[in-house]
Amino acid sequence: MAKNEAQTDIDLFNYLTNDKVFAENWKTKKIINTHIVEVLSTATKSNTGNNRGEPDLIYFNENKKILILIENKDQIKDHSGNNIKNNATAGIKHYLKFFLQDKLRTKSQPTQKYLADFRIIGIAFSGNIADEHNHLIDTFIIQGDKVKDISIKEFQNEGDYISLFENLDLELIANNISKSSGKINRMLRNIDSQKRPVLLSALMVCLYEKDNVRNDFKSNYQNYQTSTIINNIPTTINSILIAEGISQDKINVLNNELSFIKTDNDLNNSDILSEILEELENNVIPLFNKKTSYDIIGKFYEEFLRYAGIANVKKGIVLTPNHITTLFTQLIPIKANDKIFDACCGTGAFLISGMNALINIISRSDVADKTSRINNIKQNQLLGFEKSNTMYSLAISNMIFRGDGKSKIHNIDFFSNEAVSILETEKPTIGFMNPPYGGLDSSKNPTKKEIQFLEKMLDSVSRYGVIIAPQSVFFKDDIVRNRILTKHTLKAIINMPKELFQPNAATHTAIGIFETHLPHNNKAVIFYDLKDDGFVLSKNKGRTDIYNNWNAARNDLKEKLNTPTQYNDNVNLVYKQIHSGDKWILQAHQETDYSNLNNQAFIKDIKERVVFNIKTTLSILDKKLDKELDAISMMEILNNNGIFHEKERDIVALDVGNWIFFDLIDFFDMYAGKYYPKDTFVDGDVPLVSASDTNNGIMSWTNLEPVFSKNRLTIGKIGATTYYQSTDFVASTDVTILNPNFNINKFVGLFLVTIINQENTKWSYGRQIRLGDSQSLRVKLPTKNNQPDWQFMEDYIKSLPYSKSL
Known part of the structure; x- marks a missing residue:
């Protein structure tokens, strides 16, 4: 049978542009981007190395930094094999190898820099796209210096492919943190478990280097004696944080927490500090270059406590999963000039997600002064309070490595008079919060109720407030809840999967979304049951999106929140008026589902x-x-x-x-x-x-x-x-x-x-x-x-x- 790859190209092109979310960015060869043209200039399948070669279809989105190459064969018998001319899988891997790091290093500096952050995908296709039983698909990606088969056997849309890379980045980060944390924990096994995170934070600050300004400590610590390292840690922290605009009182908090290093025998009589510094420099700090919202320091904190046999929930601290901190920024209409506030910011996870959301708005806008606008976000549009000295010191180091040394994080109690004064001056517009879980706190160290955190947060921000808290917050304390409705509008309540905080806590939570300073006045509220976020609990990695299901679950959630009347089934989604005295929980308003009664x-x-x-x-x-x-x-x-x-x-x-x-x-x-x-x-x-x-x-x-x-x-x-x-x-x-x-x-x-x-x-x-x-x-x-x-x-x-x- 004669080959008809041209017609297959056309059919596939029509399918991808008509049925998938790829718009006009698909090309049938002849891409004009100069950097990609340079890479493919020697990609001929003849292996002469002198002529240009291109796959059958190319998808390119410069703004979202995604490149997809497709090699196509019209018959599935030609799908697999080692012949780069006659087999789809061999052909696509041939083109992908020109985007590997060692190949890119032979290209011009502008091209190397341009493609450094691109997500590059190769798809081998064969057969008839219109016949689901008569075509084959294999998907490969560039990951470092390797072409990796990711076992996806169907076409995805653009968002799914981007989400795939984000998950791979997060998996890499989580794996590296787990390895480094285990290694560092073993070194510090004789150090109190609560002191280890503070030491980690301090050592990371000592390794911070900005804009290639020489950091003498970072350059020389490997040649220092242990006593020299210990003596230089406070002074190095002092100079770096002052240069970053951190006030002396904040610096004193961190140095006070570190006072134990001068007297600890294990640290003074070994090379532990030098070894930890080397581990951080080589395997942890580079993770920040991934530019994700992943709370790297927070994950270290969890790992440290887990290693020591301590569940952080025992301290009333439940750190928010990364995909939820990012979700918060997508549940409300954030504007470029919003100021994000977290009243109990922990390691800064919500501030990181808020910062990235604001930066994305500016990056995709047409404003001329993007650099100064982004700097303003980092310096002036983030506000955090943290009462715990330990968590505060972790937040400082976390934000510095995000390029945000001047973030306005304060080591104060949200309910203090000082907090009131700061809020009156700063005037935040958006509030994100995962408050301390009062029911889990020790009776010797009482904390405010979660509902009190919620009310004060809503009173403190001018536009929107979003909270994740135990479900009981939304149906107990009727007096406070009713008072909140006299001032603020409840928009939606989302029941979260019961496994959300595992393995650290078995806490049933919900997300509440509010529009502030607009009385509720019996408006309709969306109640939704997010039963499954697609994450799977594994022994050593915690909950991960191993099957790449979160993207679809999140998009489905957003669609239903935007058009609740269309999806109101009175079981999994209820959209109804809420009055004073009503409970703010789905279970109080849903009909019983009898579909499984048998x-x-x-x-x-x-x-x-x-x-x-x-x-x-x-x-x-x-x-x-x-x-x-x-x-x-x-x-x-x-x-x-x-x-x-x-x-x-x-x-x-x-x-x-x-x-x-x-x-x-x-x-x-x-x-x-x-x-x-x-x-x-x-x-x-x-x-x-x-x-x-x-x-x-x-x-x-x-x-x-x-x-x-x-x-x-x-x-x-x-x-x-x-x-x-x-x-x-x-x-x-x-x-x-x-x-x-x-x-x-x-x-x-x-x-x-x-x-x-x-x-x-x-x-x-x-x-x-x-x-x-x-x-x-x-x-x-x-x-x-x-x-x-x-x-x-x-x-x-x-x-x-x-x-x-x-």
Whole structure:
């Protein structure tokens, strides 16, 4: 068959320009950029080295620094192989090798400099793009001095390719930090774990060199004696930070934290400091050249604490993941003249992301004085407060290596009078915050509540405020939350993945977005559940975007926030008016998702009930017994009771799609339980039902006089765990009792138990369901004549396995 690569080029070109986000930047050869032309000037496949060669398609975006080369074959049999003329993979790797560092070094200085930061991708394609079963794609990238196969077998859009390189950079940074941190930690194993990060920060400052101005310490430390290094550290820090515009009081904070180095035996009697300086110079400081928002110092801090067996969450400090600090800058309309403020800036992660966002706005604008505008951002448009001396010193070194020695970071308490004075002078416009988690802080070192940080931050910025905090912040402290709405507008609440802060913390968080100094006035709010950010937890790297999924998840989030009415499903996204007194949390407003309700959910509850009945009959629940029955004995009992010998039966079909919602209060009278001190009862036969999620909610068997008759439901305050009570009972204050106003039996009761338990996910992470909450519950039920079909419920339960043993 004759080759028809020209037609394949055209088909592929049309596909990429029409169906992918690449606009007009695709070229069919003959690219005119002088630097790329120079690189390809000797890239002929004839291997003579004297003639120009070009791949079949070229994509080039100078502003975003991305170059994509495609080598194309019209038949998939020609896809793989080693012949650069006849095979797509060999051909594209041939062209890519001319962009490797050793090849670029043979080109002109302007070309070397121009392409230094470019993201370069090579794609081998063969077959028919219109036939998904008859084409092959392999993707390669330039990474340093290597052509790397990245195992992507389909075309991506521009944003995905850029995100891919960012992830590779972050992975490289994370790997290098992990290696260096482990190495440095081993050197400092006899130094207090809280002192190690401060020493790291100081040594990095000592290695700082700006605009090729000679740093004598950096040039000579390898020749210094240990005592000379120790004596020169304070003076070097002093001279470098003064040159960077850091005030003497800030410098004194860092030097005071470092005072231990003069007396520490391990540091004074070894070459540890010289070895650490060498490690930092060779393997850590170069990471800052990647120009990402990655919080390098913050990651070191986490690694140091992890190595020492300390979770930073124990100190009330939960450092924000890099992709979230960047996300903050994309959730609000940032302007070039905004001033970014972080009231508890830690190592400066939010300030770094804010700085990069502002720089990107200027870089992509048409302003003539970009350099001075960018310098102004670094010097005047970032403001941070940090109470901890340790975190403050880390933030200073972090920002210096971002080219921001004059950043306005203050070692003060956000709630101090000094902070008030600074805020009145600086007048920040945007606030970003991950406040100290008060519930995690030591009682000996109390901190303000997160909601207090939020209110003060919103009061302090003129345009927008964004916070990430435990979900409880958004439904507790009604007085403060209502007061906030009198001053500021709540725009959106985003529930974050429960694994977000792992492995350092298992904290369920949400992001809140506010427009400041504009009263809420019952405006609609977006509530969204970001269940998965695409990150995967690995043993040594923490959570990483190994599959490059975050870009799509972030874009999907932004799309839904921009057009909430289009995506409002009342389950994963709710868009509704919020009034004073309402909770600021998705779970308080979403409908229950019944899409996964199936027979197994009901069967599970029947099994639990059968086991409970047998345990009750055998008095296994009696707390006077020394131990629970072992599993083998329980299986024997179940077998003797015929549980494992039931005949198969026809299960009545569920048709959840045709069910409708009902208010439970229309069918039940509801009551709260009562408090029973332990000294008011002894062992007996009357169950005391509590919020327990085992043994049908029964906490103990007592001699109390029954208060509630059998055939009622109980809902525990924790998790809304619901049970059917078949005997008279008493209930604690942690329970809501549902007394039916219709004829109920155990089959209908168990059906309703499974239905109400679908509410479990709404009542977690500190949310407790009390009497008033239970009275507002709405559940979906099978219907007949627009009323609950109780008979269907009974018939359905009776048709399920194990129901005969109820």
